[in-house]
Amino acid sequence: MAGADGDDSLYPIAVLIDELRNEDVQLRLNSIKKLSTIALALGVERTRTELLPFLTDTIYDEDEVLLALAEQLGNFTMLVGGPEYVHCLLPPLESLATVEETVVRDKAVESLRKISQEHSPVDLEVHFEPLVKRLASGDWFTSRTSACGLFSVCYPRVSSTVKAEIRQHFRTLCSDDTPMVRRAAASKLGEFAKVLELDYVKSDIISLFTALASDEQDSVRLLAVEACVSIATLLPQEDLETLVMPTLRQAAEDKSWRVRYMVADKFSELQKAVGPEITKNDLVPAFQNLLKDCEAEVRAAAANKVKEFCENLPEDNREQIIMTHILPCVKELVSDTNQHVKSALASVIMGLSTILGKDNTIEHLLPLFLAQLKDECPEVRLNIISNLDCVNEVIGIRQLSQSLLPAIVELAEDAKWRVRLAIIEYMPLLAGQLGVEFFDEKLNTLCMAWLIDHVYAIREAATCNLMKLVEKFGAEWAQNTIVPKVLGMANDPNYLHRMTTLFCINALSEACGQEITTKQMLPVVLKMSNDQVANVRFNVAKSLQKIGPVLDNNALQTEVKPVLEKLASDQDMDVKYFAQEAISVLPLA
């Protein structure tokens, strides 16, 4: 450590520590966030011998400061002299891992997990593992909770005696007195199982899993469901029936809806983990029950999984299972009393058509789609419309178009502007699938009507929609169908509508190309420079700036330039400003 003395005189630790102790929390927080800078100034040795002891002793602070500290320490390895010295970081992090505030504790655990990888196997046993043990047998629940997250990172790299100790500690925490610790243990059960040897998974983990899954608190039981996925993945198929299934069956019928919800929410993962045979025998009836659950929350979670579940069914009798077991439940859900259930279903139901094929779709699914398209709740209808592409591939959209249209029209005129906004966003997609003829005939009027909506966000989205449509259908189509209407609005008595013309021109000029822009749009823009409303005039300046690049030099010099020069001497400040901006940006000179 050559030159440490030089540091000493320049950055006395007292000064730095004063900064970390400032009375103002904000300043303290700022300093702690730059802790690495302080450590750099001190050099590695003094960071180890002076800064870290100080930090370890001042753990009583605002949680926000502690959070920043916990995060910093995770990246401190190089600042204390590399992996060789990384264990110096353990004392402050240990204290932080016992703090009450969850975010601080979690961050400390995260940092501990990170630096655990930088420990050599020897250091891990000498320094890290004892820390885990201390936390695991701490008095207050916070330290035991933190310990739960550290077992899995050290287990694979320690000797078999230490491994046995770790397993013992984990077992103790799984039956801890406080539900907080049991929850922490249950949430790490899957992760811990993954690093254990298979024999221990069978002997240790299964009994812990069974116990946690029948805990008196539902908040613990539901976490066991999550662990179930990882555990089932680890075990050989032949053991699943005896070791996992009894617990899983019980969870699917738990008296607490939270647990059943969790089962529904994890259903696809569970299905993959237990394999096709168990799926057929056990999960299908369980899934039916969840779809018919008395709580809407559970039904909605299950409805969300319908498509994925069906997709992952074993192919040999997939269709038969769906038709006889799943579809009847789905049919009921279409007229569920709860709209969240219906809209969850609507977001996936279209996906079934690819699985079931054309004939079944037409016979069984189509009536359901149509019913949902007429649902009283806009979200259900939107979800159906947003997934039209799946059906399009299987049966073609024509089958639906008759019902589709009223649904679209109704959504297009919904009283809630966010609903209108949502349907606009699907317009380009719909147009692509329905084809230009159908579009011109039925939807074009809607698209134009949105341009004069009284909500700006809708007008803006409508403008953007037109651009996408032109990109899809081409300049010629634009010239015939939409450009005349857009330009017609330039004479509207409402200045907001006149401005919409300009916004449309901004959006369309590029897609329409030079000819249409020069011959049809430019004259209108130029004429509007005489508008009596200043907002329109400065938007003319902005539009000219925008469409300038599309125009040829001749038009720019002879037509655009004089108008901009006129606007640049407008009496309105804003008009002047934007005109001058346009002049300076466009190549007019």
Add this chain to the structure above:
Amino acid sequence: MSAISASEKVDGFTRKSVRKAQRQRRSQGSSQYRTQSAPVELSPLPQLKDAPSTEQQELFTQKLQQCCILFDFFDSVLDLKSKEIKRATLNELVEYVSTNRGVLQESTYPEITNMIITNIFRALPPSDNPDFDPEEDEPTLEAAWPHIQLVYEFLLRFLENPDFQPSIAKRYIDQKFVLQLLELFDSEDPRERDFLKTILHRIYGKFLGLRAFIRKQINNIFLRFIYETEHFNGVAELLEILGSIINGFALPLKAEHKQFLMKVLIPLHTAKGLALFHAQLAYCVVQFLEKDPTLTEPVIRGLLKFWPKTCSQKEVMYLGEIEEILDVIEPTQFKKIQEPLFRQISKCVANPHFQVAERALYFWNNEYILSLIEENIDKVLPTMFGSLYRISKEHWNPTIVALVYNVLKTLMEMNCTLFDELTSSYKADRQREKKKEQERDELWKKLDELKLSNTTLVQNNSHGLQNNNNNNNNNSNNNIGNQDDGTDTASVAATTSDDNNPTGK
């Protein structure tokens, strides 16, 4: 959940009133009806009072068993007749246990508890409204209340019956029973929570063996509420029970109780919905301090640690609680805490939100607090002076300015000389602060430059070995130091001499 239409979710800007109106449609929930298969038709049994006394107990048991049948209250027209029979029977049972002596024979205890368990212990339904705001929204009421209410009533009468024997009942009213009872405190229905409160209080009073367990479980509920879910409807009710429990604690307080105060009650102050239970919480805290005044310092330090940074409404509540504490504080305890406390109060007085400032300034209307301040004016006045002086010139709200003038006047009368000294040194102090601020900035600028040059060095050397990198880092430290030591050292030195308490603590 179902009450909010999806379109509303799409449109984020609905008014609460609209949503409320919609919620009126279905404000009842219940997940009790689940496992029952085909509903059973009840047939009325003869009245208890008409039965000969030899058969009364038998009939009592039959009626208890009959009341174990559950009905679906979502469908209000289903099983109307049977529902009415059960209601009448429950009424009769309530009447029977509250007016008759000698009806609680040992053999009926299991029947009674079984009936209670079957009826009231259930998984609470999901909240109708995921962001239920108890202050604004109407709670979801329990649909099966016509029956459940009577069962609660019955349980209460059972516990209060003069013949009730805890020594027999403890076989049935055990830890598991209590645990399930406590879970029910999360019910959104205030009527239910009210019953639960009285019942739990009775159980706590009669079952000595369950007391520690009940306290521990309440602890766990609170800790989960604070650190995990931030959601539990019955916090106020549980605190109310605790208020009277604390009252009965023996002195000296056990470590367990002190831990409860510091690790549970104080952190409860951080909850988002503090307004819902602050009165009960403050009562509990003050109860503790009246029991053991030496807890004052840690409690106030705890409150200062959690002092709200952005929520003015909560800040006003904290100030209210501080005043309640100051009302009972011992002068020796006051001395221990006065400086940090008044630093906070001076910040509150300077708060741009006039309600916060006003609430803090009201402390000066409190005779006892005034006497404490006067006694310690040499400490309080220097802490408060800066804020008060500045606010008297700067606050936007005329009421606050007027109040501040009064406070300044009171303080001046307490110690005129000190007041004059502070007034004359005010400017100099401000300048010193400014200077210190500048020095800090410079210090950090230097440190940042150092970091910058280091990173570039590291980048240049990135193919080198890690260890080499390290050495380079150290060298560069020196380089910077040597380059511009002159000015730099001077400024740092100034900072140190200003505040001469290095490393130690």
